[in-house]
Amino acid sequence: MKRTTWLLAAVLIVAGCKTATYTVKDRYMYVQKNGREQKKWQLVWQEEFNGPSLDTAKWTRIQPNKADWGRHMTDKGICYDMSGGLLYLKGMVNPDTSVDKRPFLTGGIWSKGKFAFQYGMVEIRAKLECAQGAWPAMWMLAETDKYGGYPKNGEIDIMEHLNYDSIIYQTIHSYYTLTLKKKDVPPHHGTAPFKRDDFNVFGLKWYPDKIVYVLNGKETFTYPRLKNVDPSQWPFDQPFYLLIDQQLGGSWVGKVDPETLPVNMIVDWVRVYQ
Numbered sequence: 001m002k003r004t005t006w007l008l009a010a011v012l013i014v015a016g017c018k019t020a021t022y023t024v025k026d027r028y029m030y031v032q033k034n035g036r037e038q039k040k041w042q043l044v045w046q047e048e049f050n051g052p053s054l055d056t057a058k059w060t061r062i063q064p065n066k067a068d069w070g071r072h073m074t075d076k077g078i079c080y081d082m083s084g085g086l087l088y089l090k091g092m093v094n095p096d097t098s099v100d101k102r103p104f105l106t107g108g109i110w111s112k113g114k115f116a117f118q119y120g121m122v123e124i125r126a127k128l129e130c131a132q133g134a135w136p137a138m139w140m141l142a143e144t145d146k147y148g149g150y151p152k153n154g155e156i157d158i159m160e161h162l163n164y165d166s167i168i169y170q171t172i173h174s175y176y177t178l179t180l181k182k183k184d185v186p187p188h189h190g191t192a193p194f195k196r197d198d199f200n201v202f203g204l205k206w207y208p209d210k211i212v213y214v215l216n217g218k219e220t221f222t223y224p225r226l227k228n229v230d231p232s233q234w235p236f237d238q239p240f241y242l243l244i245d246q247q248l249g250g251s252w253v254g255k256v257d258p259e260t261l262p263v264n265m266i267v268d269w270v271r272v273y274q
Contacts, residue, residue, distance in 0.1 A: 108245025
């Protein structure tokens with residue numbers, strides 16, 4: 001009986017190894033195995049936000065930084081709430097400027113150093129509230145710094161929304177697009193209409209030769225890997241981590257109207273497939 005049990009366990013282990021869709025580097029970077037591009041996606045990582053507080057094994061609250069998007073970020077609890085299986089990332093007027101002089105505060109999370117992946121599909125179900133100066137975003141940055149400082153490792157913007165727009169922006173940034181100004185060969189961004197007053201599923205499918213944006217299950221924009229161009233066109237061959245944040249203000253979105261605040265990005269779940 002013991003021998004039979006041992007053999008069954010061995011078979012299950014071998015079968016599990018054969019069906020694995022990824023290898024894990026440094027215990028948190030999920031790299032999709034070669035040859036899976038045309039096979040059925042399998043769920044490899046998820047966050048349902050069902051707990052009483054943010055899972056710090058998966059996420060870190062984003063601290064303020066000097067980038068246009070990060071000037072109002074805070075890791076203070078005032079801009080974060082979890083209830084009913086939903087995460088609320090807030091953009092608000094700073095209620096106390098006696099210590100922190102910034103007029104606004106915003107909440108955001110990233111998986112840097114805790115979860116990253118290379119190739120696969122990511123989907124994020126969320127509702128975007130509107131306000132003048134609101135700039136919610138879901139995006140990805142390189143975990144491993146393979147090619148050097150920003151923008152050489154690239155940036156993948158899953159979704160950005162401005163003010164009261166009825167569309168979202170889906171964009172690729174890199175040394176190729178930003179420094180060499182190759183924004184049209186190939187086109188590096190697209191837009192898509194979305195359900196502004198409801199939950200939507202924002203996402204993309206990331207392959208070794210293209211990035212395909214998806215909104216509510218429909219493909220909307222594709223950024224292909226080109227041959228015979230500057231190699232900086234495709235830095236997307238390394239693990240990337242996730243950022244989800246409710247930004248306020250900046251040169252692109254414009255000034256913030258405090259009368260329209262607070263504003264929330266309400267996140268239901270995040271799922272990654274390979």
